[in-house]
Amino acid sequence: MTNWLPSLENGTGPLYIRIADEAESAIKSGTLPHGTKLPPQRDLAYDVGVTIGTISRAYALLRERGLVTGEVGRGTYVQGNSDGRVPARDPVTINYGGTRAMVPPPGKLRFDTTAAIDVGQAETVGRIMAEIASAxxxxxxxxxxxxxxxWLEAGRQWLSSGNWKPEADQVLPQLGVHAGINAVVAAVSGAGDRIVCEHLTYSQVSRSANLMGRQIALVDSDQNGILPEDFERVCAREHPKAAFIMSSGQNPTLVTLPLSRRKEIVDIARKYNVWLIEDYLYGGMIDDRIPLLAELAPDRTFLLNGLSKSVAAGVRGGWVACPPHMSQRVRVTQKMVSGGLPFLLAELSARLVLSGAAGEIRSKVLTEIGEREALVRQLFAGKEFRSHPRLPFFWLKLPEPWLSGTFKQAVLDADVLIDDEDEFKPARSARVYHHVRVGFSEGRERAISTEGLKTIRRILDQSPLGTSAIV
Incomplete structure (x- = not known):
């Protein structure tokens, strides 16, 4: 076992990240060679003068980076190749791919996804695809x-809300909402321009924007969503080109912007000439009938919705309604960014909507979401969380002394995958919320969801000292 101690005098940001960075530097320099056993977490926490939770998060981060391996009862060891070299780290994978596995480890339950619940839609999708191939x-x-x-009419119908509908000639089919957002960002901004995001949001948007050379400007929010006064501060100081906003059913907090704030945000966006990118993927499921930003400001709002959360994620169908005279520009950037739109995807998505099949599937999915959300309210009674009977995830506050990363690791050790709060931070932030997001849409059998939720609740009631996250 090594006597290595990290120095906390260098660097800024959360302590656990600084400790992990120090350890990574020591591993790369050879100070901590392959096979070295790191100090026990309790000992290191005492020697450095931090909490054991901080060390636990640092060790978890090192595991995520592929630098160490840990086994309960044995300890944590530096991992390397047979010649002692540290495995190369791909900066794109580390910085933008996150820690989420594309294929879950065997035996793990996926509560880190919010894709549409399997209600048997494959049969309908397969039949329509066969019809398209024949015709x-x-x-x-x-x-x-x-x-x-x-294709345009289908998008017009799917993007509509209440009595409002976009004009068909302003609608463009997309390779899903995420790809549509990328096309819009490319259309309205250039390298070095800033895009406004909340401190907690769907961070894949910011990561994609970073890859395209854009920068992120963070705006404050409260229990009712974006704070208009801080949005104005950011607009005045940062001069952003666009703001990414989930107006209803925000991911991960489930917040819905009240009408008064929507109006203020629109006024501020007009004052500072900022484009609004309104992600209505979850909002369309809630169907709260609050006027959209696109309805209040059709001259500067791009509205997006798709099929992935309520119909079929594998179809990847989506649409964007553009402000007047911007459709052609977005169509060009869409082709440049994604390579173009597949005929089969666009035709399948349109037929699902226009035939009524998408609406029928969505109704079944929402019914199942409601049943599972009721189960969440039952199993997590007495705990602090936010949920909605039409959304497939809940935002869970962790009791003392749990930390988000520590809890995620403890749940993973119990064969369940969830998302900690860092997954939703669009930029480096020292803010700590002590929350995790738990999705419950994976799997066709409700019993599987029940099993996973009970596991999460059981661990939530434990102390971190009583879990295998501490090695």
Missing amino acids: YPGEISSYTRTLSSD
Whole structure:
């Protein structure tokens, strides 16, 4: 076992990140060679003068970076190749891919996803795809060069809210909402420009923007969403080109902006000439009928919605309604960013909507979400969390002394995957919320969700000292 101690005099930001960075430097320099056993977490916490939770998060981060391996009862060891070299780290994977595995380890339950619940939609999707292949063999074997009026009308219907509908000629089909947002960001901004995001949000947008050379400007929020006064401060000081906003059913906090704040945000965006990118993917499921930002400010709002959360994530269908005269620009950037729109995807998405099949599937999905959300309220009674009967996740506050990363690791050790709060931070932030997001849409069997939720509740009632996250 080594006597290594990290120095906390260098660097800024959360202590656990600084400790992990110090350890990584020591591993790369050879100070901590391959096979070295790191100090026990309790001992290191005492020697450095921090909490054991801080050390636990630092060790968990080192595991995520592929630098150490740990086994309960044995300790934590530096991991390397057979010649002692530290495995190379791909900066794109580390900085933008996150720690979420594309394929879960065997036996793990996925509560880190909010994709549409399996209600048997594969049969409907397969039938429609067969019909398309039979009717349009030439289009399937070629590139998509024109946009069918049916594709635009389907998007017009799916993007509508209350009595408001966008004009069909302002609608563009997309490779899902995420790809549509990327196209909009590319259309309205250039390298070095700033995009406004909340301190907690769907961070894949910010990571994509970073890859395109954009910078992120953070805006404060409270229990009712974005604070207009801070939005104005950011606009005045940072001069952003656009703001990414989830107006209803915000991910991960489930906050819905009240009408008064929407109006203030629109006024501020007009004053400072800021484009608004309104992600309505979860809002469309809530259907709260509060006027959209796109309804209040159609001249500067891009509205996006799709099928992934309520119909079929594997279809990747989505649409964006653009401000007047911006459709062609977004269509061009969409092609440049994504390579173009597949005919099969666009036709399948349109037929699902126009035939009524998407609405029927969404109704079944929402019914199942409601049943599972009721189970959440039952199992987590007495705990502080926010949920909605039409959304497939809840935002859980952790009691003392749990930390978000520590709790995520403890739950992972119990074979359940969830998202800690860092997954939703669009930029480096010293803010700590002590929350995790738990999705419950994975799997067709409700019994599987019940099993996973009971596991999470059981660990929530324990002390971190009583879990295998401490090694």
